[in-house]
Amino acid sequence: MKLADWSLLVILAQAQAKLACWETERFTIESACRTCDRKGDEQRLCAETGFIEKVRCNSDQVRWRACTELPADQKKKFYKFEFFCAFFGTGCAYFTNNFPPCNSACQPQYQNVFCFCIYSSSNSDSSLLLHFELDASAAFDVDAAQNKRYESSNYQCAKLERESLYYAIVHNKCSLVNLESHVSFFKYSFEQSVGERLTAESLVRKIHVGYEILVKYFLFGTRQECSLAKIAASSFFRPNTAVVTNKRGWFGSQTTSISSLTPHVILTLHEEMTFLRTASVKNVRVTGALNLNSTALPSLSTLSLGIDLAGRPSLVPSEDVFIDVTSLSTVARLDCCLDNENLFLARYDVDHIPCPxxxxxxxxxxxxxxxxxxxxxxxxxxxxxxxxxxxxxxxxxxxxxxxxxxxxxxxxxxxxxxxxxxxxxxxxxxxxxxxxxxxxxxxxxxxxxxxxxxxxxxxxxxxxxxxxxxxYFRLDVSKFKIADQSHRTLPVERKTRQILSCNDARINLLP
The missing domain is CATH 2.60.40.1170 (Mu homology domain, subdomain B)
Structure with missing residues (x-):
């Protein structure tokens, strides 16, 4: 034999001498695999897996060796893993269908809910500025009995960016053009109402205006017939007439609920007096204005007011007020539409009154x-x-x-x-x-x-x-009626107020 062959045989013999008997011979297990919890267990073997077992080889050698964990433990871990996978998969499928990928603060809490959110940043729920939720039946002009068509699986989340603000809208099969019209309408109405550009700072300061616009728009407005200029200038938006409360939701979001205040109107008679008094002249004049201040009235409400003019100066109405005085009656009837919270009704002048x-x-x-x-x-x-x-x-x-x-x-x-x-x-x-x-x-x-x-x-x-x-007019109201657009009388709290003010009147006592 050659020298190379002898070298190979020597190497194989040395390797075989280093192998354990169960690696080169047949063997039987005398002691089943168990944990290393006894005093005489060999720590070198226990350090490998934490489990050992006793084997007997055909050469009658008895050895301890490291083994894998117990089959019962393996079975427990297997079932735990399978259960976790099933639970996690079911949860992911449920929330994926109900709540599309969107900022967690803008996820609706219930089925059939329309969400409109505004953020100052695109990647953080902490930047949430406005969160508005509305029942889908009201948001999409659908009767509540037909809510079946708005199943949770149909909801989608749209994200829009407009001038450094980010809008997230959870909707039900709305077109992108329709969603963009919502954003444009909100932006236009907000800027018209507060008189400044829509930014994160202005929205935080005027957050009640933002909620008021959304409430009136989705609850009482017909989006297909909206005229931006007319609605923004009308009584459609009435800031400070709704109380906004926030509650913590499933995802840490804020759910908004709005409760209207009690509608009331105040008829104010404000007279301004000017006079010049000298030792020989006493010239006193009073100019009066009839105003109506209203709060929380529905849109397109009307006023019907009757005032007794017997022995009193005549009224000069404003352009938006119709006044009727018949020859057989001394009662002036004023009719107008309440398009603004502060409405000027009429004016009058009073002369030849004594110096006060x-x-x-x-x-x-x-x-x-x-x-x-x-x-x-x-x-x-x-x-x-x-x-x-x-x-x-x-x-x-x-x-x-x-x-x-x-x-x-x-x-x-x-x-x-x-x-x-x-x-x-x-x-x-x-x-x-x-x-x-x-x-x-x-x-x-x-x-x-x-x-x-x-x-x-x-x-x-x-x-x-x-x-x-x-x-000096001595206001005597014989009729004070507020009606809605269907001509039904509204249960409104009505008050009258009279104020006389004098500013910068001149008095010279020298002869």
Whole structure:
């Protein structure tokens, strides 16, 4: 034999000597596979699998060897794995059919739900700005009995991006053009309502407007007949008339529910008085306006108002108000459509009324002490049950005024100096009709030289005040009806309010 053959035989003999007996001989298992939990177990073998077994070879050698885990344990793990796969597969199939791949915060909680969400970022649920859910029967103009056609498997999720905002809409077989029209309508209506561009910041500040637009649009609007300009300018959108509440949903989303406030209207008669009073002339004029303030009224509501005009000035209605006064009746009937929350109905003028304030002033100049003493006496000429509020008298102080204090406080009037000791402000908080108030004002001056100028300044006043629950028109409402578009009377809370205000009236007491 060659040297190479002898070398090969030596190598094979050495390899066979290193093999265990069960690898080269037949063997039988004397002790079944078990865990390494006994004191005498060989740690080298236990370190391999954690299980060992005893075998007997044909050469009568008995050896311990590492073995795999027990068949019973393998069976348990197999069944656990199969159960987990079945459960996971079923869950994935269910949620894939019901909730299409979309941001988790925009997933609907129930079947037949339309979702409209706005995000400030495309990849994070934490950027959710608005979440709106609506029953599919209302969102898609379908009767509730026909909801079977909107099965969960038909829902899809559309994602749109418009000017740094991301829209996610979970819908039921809506065309892309239809969904884009929803987004365009929302954007246009929001910007028209708040007067600024739709951004993440403006939406956060005016979130109630966003919910109001969506509620009115999907619940009460007919999308196929929407005129953007008309709807945005009408009473279709009424911010602050819905209360928005958020609840935590299955996926951490916020479910929005909206409850309307009680509708109410306030008929306000606001009169503005101006007058010029001198020693010989008393010219007083009142201009009145009839306004209607409404809250939470349905769209296309109408007003029918009856006012008794007996002995009162005639009304001049606004362009949108129809007024009818028959020759046989003194009742004026005003009819109009309530398209705005604040509606101007009519105006009127009242002349030849008495001056509401009687004012007298006495001035005493003490030249040696450089003191000017001023006595102010006021009397309200309104009826006794009418209260004049926040009566302000503004006048110029003498030249060189150093300080001015109020000495007499019979009705607790208030006095202040403004504009670098050049203007005096005399204020009476409340004065009922026929009531009087008198005060003495002490003014310290640096010099007393121009007495005529001092007298002229202390006898010229600018007056302002306001009175509630009083008007010279004496509002007498005989009919106050609010109806919906079907001419049915609405259960609306109705109130009337009368306000008389006077600003910058002039009073000159010098002859």
């Amino acid at each position: 304030l009687d004012l007298k002033v006495k001035v005493r100049i003490r030249e040696l002490d450089k003191i000017v003493e001023m006595s102010i006496w006021c009397k309200s000429m309104f009826p006794k049950n009418v209260r004049m509020q926040n009566l302000h008298l503004r006048f110029h102080l003498p030249p060189g005024t150093v300080n001015a204090i109020l000495l007499g406080k019979s009705h607790m009037p208030d006095f202040a100096v403004a504009e670098n000791n050049t203007v005096g402000l005399y204020n009476v908080l409340s004065l009922f009709g026929g009531g009087e108030v008198e005060s003495i004002l002490s003014i310290a001056v640096s010099t007393v030289e121009n007495v005529p100028l001092i007298m002229r300044r202390l006898n010229n006043f600018v007056c302002s005040f306001f009175v509630e629950d009083f008007s």
